Amino acid sequence: MKTNLxxxxxxxxxxxxxxxxxxxxxxxxxxxxxxxxxLGNQFECxxxxxxxxxxxxxxPDGADxxxxxxxNPVVTKKTIKAVHDAGFNAIRIPVRWQCHITNPAAMSIxxxxxxxxxxxxxxxxxxxxxVIVNVHHEKWLExxxxxxxxxxxxxxxxxxxxxxxxxxxxxxxxxxxAGTNEVHVPDNWGKPTAENLDVxxxxxxxxxxxxxxxxxxxxxxxxxVQTYVCNADFGLYNGDFIIxxxxxxxxxxxxxxxxxxxxxWEYAGSGECYYWGEPYxxxxxxSQSDETTMINYFDKLANEWGSKxxxxxxxxxxxxxxxxxxxxxxMHENMTYYCKTLVSEARKRGFSTFIWxxxxxGNGADMFGIFDRNKNMExxxxxxIKGIKEGIAESAKPM
Numbered sequence: 001m002k003t004n005l006x007x008x009x010x011x012x013x014x015x016x017x018x019x020x021x022x023x024x025x026x027x028x029x030x031x032x033x034x035x036x037x038x039l040g041n042q043f044e045c046x047x048x049x050x051x052x053x054x055x056x057x058x059x060p061d062g063a064d065x066x067x068x069x070x071x072n073p074v075v076t077k078k079t080i081k082a083v084h085d086a087g088f089n090a091i092r093i094p095v096r097w098q099c100h101i102t103n104p105a106a107m108s109i110x111x112x113x114x115x116x117x118x119x120x121x122x123x124x125x126x127x128x129x130x131v132i133v134n135v136h137h138e139k140w141l142e143x144x145x146x147x148x149x150x151x152x153x154x155x156x157x158x159x160x161x162x163x164x165x166x167x168x169x170x171x172x173x174x175x176x177x178a179g180t181n182e183v184h185v186p187d188n189w190g191k192p193t194a195e196n197l198d199v200x201x202x203x204x205x206x207x208x209x210x211x212x213x214x215x216x217x218x219x220x221x222x223x224x225v226q227t228y229v230c231n232a233d234f235g236l237y238n239g240d241f242i243i244x245x246x247x248x249x250x251x252x253x254x255x256x257x258x259x260x261x262x263x264x265w266e267y268a269g270s271g272e273c274y275y276w277g278e279p280y281x282x283x284x285x286x287s288q289s290d291e292t293t294m295i296n297y298f299d300k301l302a303n304e305w306g307s308k309x310x311x312x313x314x315x316x317x318x319x320x321x322x323x324x325x326x327x328x329x330x331m332h333e334n335m336t337y338y339c340k341t342l343v344s345e346a347r348k349r350g351f352s353t354f355i356w357x358x359x360x361x362g363n364g365a366d367m368f369g370i371f372d373r374n375k376n377m378e379x380x381x382x383x384x385i386k387g388i389k390e391g392i393a394e395s396a397k398p399m
Contacts, residue, residue, distance in 0.1 A: 029130065037355055040359070145184065158210040203226075208223055223255050273286055316354060343391025
């Protein structure tokens with residue numbers, strides 16, 4: 001009797017675990033992300049001493065130490081715990097693979113590098129955090145959106161993702177894959193040509209095809225495809241973005257579209273404007289883009305892609321720290337308001353959001369640091385954390 005009871009409880013426990021991590025649709029995956037964080041300027045670094053714009057594929061000297069090549073310390077389990085304890089339940093891990101390729105003909109990946117990526121994924125999963133793994137700063141891919149390179153790039157991308165998907169295929173639904181990053185002609189972030197758009201669409205379809213072909217958990221894994229340069233403007237209009245065809249039976253249920261949202265750039269990115277939003281326009285130079293602009297934009301995303309069953313991932317967003325000394329408190333209060341608005345409006349529509357953190361601190365452009373990785377993950381931008389938490393709480397209120 002005791003043996004039968006023990007078997008019963010073991011089976012019950014196994015069933016509960018299976019239910020807990022059962023395959024969710026992309027939209028369910030996104031809706032479960034209360035707040036996501038980017039492990040920026042870490043695993044997407046070039047090898048030490050290597051030009052960050054290099055298109056070389058291989059394994060240069062020191063490549064195993066690329067994680068710290070841009071000045072950040074080694075990621076530890078405490079890094080992940082600090083992010084979890086601050087209220088985040090998902091982490092996007094940007095990864096550059098091109099300087100960890102042992103055989104360019106097969107796009108095979110260094111075991112040392114792959115094991116390190118797995119170690120960080122495992123830490124995230126220990127805290128029951130969702131994870132996005134992508135290919136980031138693959139310059140041979142991102143910097144050549146041209147017909148002349150399309151066939152070769154798609155072939156290499158397929159091999160790379162076949163290797164990644166096979167290595168990470170045993171992970172459950174919490175781990176999502178993102179096919180590309182900000183594909184664009186070097187030094188040109190503006191409107192793409194029809195050629196550029198066609199190549200991005202080909203990358204997306206190649207990614208879907210090869211990952212699904214690896215089978216197992218990857219058959220219905222959450223896969224994330226991108227608009228050109230991850231700018232939704234280059235996907236929402238004129239049929240610029242073509243939804244990839246998934247395998248039979250999946251429909252659009254297990255795919256999301258990714259965009260990056262540093263809008264308005266003059267406030268969020270360059271820091272030319274010190275204020276944003278209707279309540280703060282009275283205090284000084286403010287962006288003309290405001291709450292109404294953001295809400296209308298998010299509605300457009302939901303109507304264009306959400307209505308077709310696709311999930312929507314804001315894979316990067318953030319606010320550079322910029323202020324005038326005498327008004328710093330009010331300007332940081334305004335940043336809290338911006339974060340609250342963005343997170344709340346995104347969550348109301350089922351989008352997931354991943355804030356960019358590059359561990360850079362100061363006053364001006366590109367100061368997206370939140371946790372100080374050099375000081376035991378001390379929170380330096382508490383106004384950002386406060387805004388995200390307020391946005392989560394706001395989105396939970398009845399409509």
